[in-house]
Amino acid sequence: MQTDPATGPVDGLVIALDIGGTKIAGALVDAEGRIRVRAQRPTPAREADETVMRAVEDVLADLAASSLWEAAGAVGIGSAGPVDAYRGTVSPVNVPGWRDFPLVERVRRATDGRPVTLVGDGVAMTAAEHWLGAARGHDNALCLVVSTGVGGGLVLGGRVHPGPTGNAGHIGHIVVDMDGEPCACGGRGCVEGIASGPHLARRALENGWRPGPDGDASAAAVAVAAHAGDPVALASFERAAQALAAGIAATAALVEIDIAVVGGGVAGAGEILFAPLRRSLGTYATLSFVRNLTVVPALTGTDAGLLGAAAAASCTDGGGAWPGRAS
Structure with missing residues (x-):
């Protein structure tokens, strides 16, 4: 040794x-x-x-x-x-x-x-959270990274499930808007195209939010504005939360997870994201076997x-x- x-x-x-x-x-x-x-x-x-x-x-x-x-x-x-x-x-x-x-x-x-x-x-983040973080002790979990993109991974039956190519659980490319905008993946209406940091910030700008004197137009700046009560910034986080909730609910219905762990830069906004996420999850996750699904912040950070x-x-x-x- x-x-x-x-x-x-x-x-x-x-x-x-x-x-x-x-x-x-x-x-x-x-x-x-x-x-x-x-x-x-x-x-x-x-x-x-x-x-x-x-x-x-x-x-x-x-x-x-x-x-x-x-x-x-x-x-x-x-x-x-x-x-x-x-x-x-x-x-x-x-x-x-x-x-x-x-x-x-x-x-x-x-x-x-x-x-x-x-x-x-996304699978790596899932492994970290199952080993040392918020998914520890859970046999069936979804872990998400919401940042520049939206990735994820699954724990099924007590083990991280990477899938044959190492991409299983890639929630960012679940379609949640059938008539949505084209995504970089080649699809349309993906979770990532609504909930990722750059798309969240773009939506805020398109709907009238304006950066401060420093010109910072990032999702982090939108989060600051949302915490200050800016209605456009709040609406952008609400929309992102809805997309995430729809993707999480679809995953839960498919594989019966009992916890969703959310990390990444956008999750750093705290309750500005998590409060509408939990509300929206109540709308989408209605079946008896997914109704008690919990959503928590990741613990392993950067x-x-x-x-x-x-x-x-x-x-x-x-x-x-x-x-x-x-x-």
């Missing part, structure tokens, strides 16, 4: 990567979910595929400089999607240079042949991607079972 001079013995260490359109984060994570070493680079999202990969390699090189690197037994990746865990490729909507990019093979090479497990970022990636790696390195599984 490796020993950290500062904190003592280190058990079950794995390498975790959290890859999104804004940042590429990496960490060495132990079996208790403690992050021992961190590294991060901005994502050169609009650059060529190899430029993006160099940023990943730079993060891994920073981690490799640690004395704990050699003790890490496997690698987990939570990536913006779509991902294809079966083929080991990624095609993130927000990283145009990566289309069917062979990320698993490239990371395996960069980490001296260590086993690599790939999941979508580390959710790294912790979930570590959980995925532990499946490879620790006997094939996700941490946090039901006994």
